[in-house]
Amino acid sequence: MDSSQLLKGVLDLAVLAVLADRDSYGYDVVRRLREAGLEDVGDASVYGTLRRLFKAGALTSYVVASDEGPHRKYYGLNDVGRAQLASSATTWAAFAATMDDLLKELST
Amino acid sequence: MDSSQLLKGVLDLAVLAVLADRDSYGYDVVRRLREAGLEDVGDASVYGTLRRLFKAGALTSYVVASDEGPHRKYYGLNDVGRAQLASSATTWAAFAATMDDLLKELST
DNA sequence: GCCGCTATTGCGCTATGCGTAGTACTGTGC
DNA sequence: GCACAGTACTACGCATAGCGCAATAGCGGC
Numbered sequence: 001m002d003s004s005q006l007l008k009g010v011l012d013l014a015v016l017a018v019l020a021d022r023d024s025y026g027y028d029v030v031r032r033l034r035e036a037g038l039e040d041v042g043d044a045s046v047y048g049t050l051r052r053l054f055k056a057g058a059l060t061s062y063v064v065a066s067d068e069g070p071h072r073k074y075y076g077l078n079d080v081g082r083a084q085l086a087s088s089a090t091t092w093a094a095f096a097a098t099m100d101d102l103l104k105e106l107s108t
Numbered sequence: 109m110d111s112s113q114l115l116k117g118v119l120d121l122a123v124l125a126v127l128a129d130r131d132s133y134g135y136d137v138v139r140r141l142r143e144a145g146l147e148d149v150g151d152a153s154v155y156g157t158l159r160r161l162f163k164a165g166a167l168t169s170y171v172v173a174s175d176e177g178p179h180r181k182y183y184g185l186n187d188v189g190r191a192q193l194a195s196s197a198t199t200w201a202a203f204a205a206t207m208d209d210l211l212k213e214l215s216t
Numbered sequence: 217g218c219c220g221c222t223a224t225t226g227c228g229c230t231a232t233g234c235g236t237a238g239t240a241c242t243g244t245g246c
Numbered sequence: 247g248c249a250c251a252g253t254a255c256t257a258c259g260c261a262t263a264g265c266g267c268a269a270t271a272g273c274g275g276c
Contacts, residue, residue, distance in 0.1 A: 017214060177252070
């Protein structure tokens, strides 16, 4: 849980944040992240993150059939996920503030 | 130069920011980063980052003898480094703003 | 039947940050 | 004079994350 996790683990946070809004499936998570501004996220990264979070016990999962294509594997937050989201969000905020401080001194 | 670099490459930015203030050597960079709030940075990571940035042509380097220990390898920004700092800082700001937006929606 | 869109999985690559160990120089205390 | 702590750097190997790419598969339109 040190901030080093944050250095690479921002995707986890982003994915959790998206799922907090509502349950979603991989393809849709990718779309929503890109719409939110993370245009460079690879689909494989998101699928990997979802599987990792699920394996870590932070997500629920259920499959839903679709009329417009193959089945969709929905993911949703459970209590563990919500806790992780809250704690990661806090860590992120602190880290971002630290970085902003560091960069702010450039102008002075 | 996509934002994916940022996901892991924040250390580069932090190191460049510290060096922008004044020339410095590895051991000192570590100290200053920790004082700035990045308490968990490993020394090996910083040394590695410095060597990588130097190899990439973003830093100058010169050795200075010291009275209080072994020699110090000082690093300083050159034009390439300053350009990289500026561009990374911009990318970081955009990325951080995006993440903050994503997280802000949690409360609504 | 083929193409494009939706949707997921698997494999291998690379870079990064980290831990640990090792080298080496200085000043202090015994 | 030597062990030791603090300073300063290097080298080796590890784990992991995100990425690119290919494969699979269902659907609708031409």
